[in-house]
Amino acid sequence: MNVGQLQGEARFRRQAIKVDDAIRLIIEAAKPGRMESVPLREAGGRRLAESIAATTDWPPFARAGLDGFAVRSADTALASPGSPAVLRVIDTVAAGELASAAVAPGTAVRIMTGGAVPWGADAVVMLEQTADARLDGQPAVQVKRTAEPGQNIAPQGEEFRCGSVLAEPGVRLRPGHAALLGTFGYAHVPVYARPRIAVLATGAELLPVEAPLEPGRIRDSNSAMVAALIEQYGGVPVLCGRVPDEPAAAARAISDALAQSDLLVTTGGVSVGDYDVIASLLQRIDGVPAAAPVEAAPQPRGEIELSTSAALPADSRLLFNKAAMRPGSPTSAAVVSGKLLIALSGNPGACFVGFELFARPALLRLQGASPAEAMPKQVTAKLACTFDKGSPHERFVRTRLYTEAGVLFADPLAFGKSSMMASIPEAEGLIRIKAGAEGPSEGTVVDVIVL
Known part of the structure; x- marks a missing residue:
């Protein structure tokens, strides 16, 4: 069966969707997925799957804020450097200990930072405002300043009350969260699981990376790059190898890949050539993208009916099969067997x-990021040099970024054609060049997606 016949003239009638609309369709289709419980020490960088609440008041007791003496403020009402209040010292309390007796009128307790303030005391006087003394042969302290009620004491529940929410689902856990969760006894934390992302390459021209080159063939470098990007953004890559340009084999490979993953990323086979098998399969899905432009025609059925083994499941849903962008306009997306x-x-x-534009937002969403957080992050920068190449569609240009005199500059990288990879390792952002006959000149303020 000829793949070109499968697509027929429909391959030339694909309707382009705006990039931002395409991203939103993907984010809407990607729902936060599986949950798991991980040890606290492994939770950093993950997103919370359930609300976490304080298991006790914090502080759980009135706590001294510094080294000094716990006193009754009333006993220091007339204290001054020239006429200090003299109080008998009845105990010493370190952090983690409790006083043996309450602070009665005329007494004080030596206390260390973090120590539990003993009953009867309502203030802590810092050590620098006191002096050692004796009273009736017993240890005493001279207090040289009047103490105010509550002075240098963190009251019970000052930061959190038992049951108050510490973090909501979707929050990305940072080191500060680890401190909070450890404080409240969360040895294990409910987080969204790292999504398993299948990677499937198409093309009879592809060789394994370790294979020697052959005439007319190239090594499959995309799979390794995509796997590295998946790991960089928190996913677990599942490499599914390569599939030939044959519809039935591709349909089976897609089904197998989705069965063992949360999302499938394919590379190749989406253009308008006679052997672009992924485009052939997607072209057969009924329906039109929800955000398709005005006057978009329904997806044609083509010239030859696909057999059951050479088609995607009947409940598959096409999101889009062309994006208004350069490079990568044939990029497509669908929901197959309930997965992206x-x-x-x-x-x-x-x-x-x-x-970066489409798969990364899906990965972030699967890990619990909100739709707004999953959208690519943009900044504005000045164009470091003229980019004089126009385009009928919005262009995304690989760039390096640098700051000069407090101003962010975007410097387009060479070797930026869709087939070129020399500039990929240096890319720090993607300049969004608006559609038009001419490109922007040096000094123009442009939008840049930060990678």
Whole structure:
């Protein structure tokens, strides 16, 4: 069966969707997924799957804020450097200990930072405002300043009350959260599981990375790049190898990949060539993208009916099969068996850009990020040099970023064509060049997606 026949003229009639609309469709289709409980020491960087609440008041007792003496403020009402109050010292309390007796009128307790303030005391006088003394042969302290009620004491429940929420689902756990959770006894933390992302490459021209080159063939470098990007953004890559340009084999490979993953990323096979098998399969899905442009026609059925083994499941839903962008306009997405399939270009540069724009937001959403957090982050920068190449669609240009005199500059990288990979390792951002006959000139303020 000829793949070109499967697509027919429909391959040339794909309707482009705006990039931001395409990203939103993907984020809407990607729902926070599996949950798991991990040891507290492994929770950093993960997103919380359930609300976490304080298990006790914090502090759990009135706590001294510094080294000094716990006193009754009333006993120091007339204290001054020239006429200090003299109080008998009845005990010493270190952090983790309790006083043996309450503070009665005319007495004080030596206390260390973090120590539990004994009953009867309502203030702590810092050590620098006291002097050692004797009273009737017993240890005593001279207090040289009047103490105010509550002075240098952290009252019970000052920061948190028992049952108050510490963090909500979706919060990315930072080191400060680890301190909070440890304080309240959370040895294990409920988080969203790292999503398993299947990676499937198409193309009869692809060789394994370790294979020697053959005439007309290239090594599969995209799978390794996509796997590295998946790990960088918190996912677990599942490498599914390569599939030939044959619909039935591709449909089976997609089904198998989705069965063992939360999301599938394919590379290659999405353009308009006679052997672009992923495009052929997606073209057969009924329905039109929800955000398709005005006058978009329904997806045609093509010239030859696909057999059951050479088609995606009947309940599959196409999100889009073309994006108004350069590079990577054939990038496509669908929901298959209830899971996202993101089909990226086989050209390395376009594959890289497509992953950052579409797959990364899906990964973040699966890990519990809110829709707003999952959207690519943008900044503005000044263009360091003229980019004179126009485009009928918005262009995403790999760039390095630098700051000069407090101003952020974007310097477009060379070798930026969709098939080129030399600039990928240096890319720190993607400049968004608006569609038009001419590109922007040096000094123009442009939007940049930060990688």
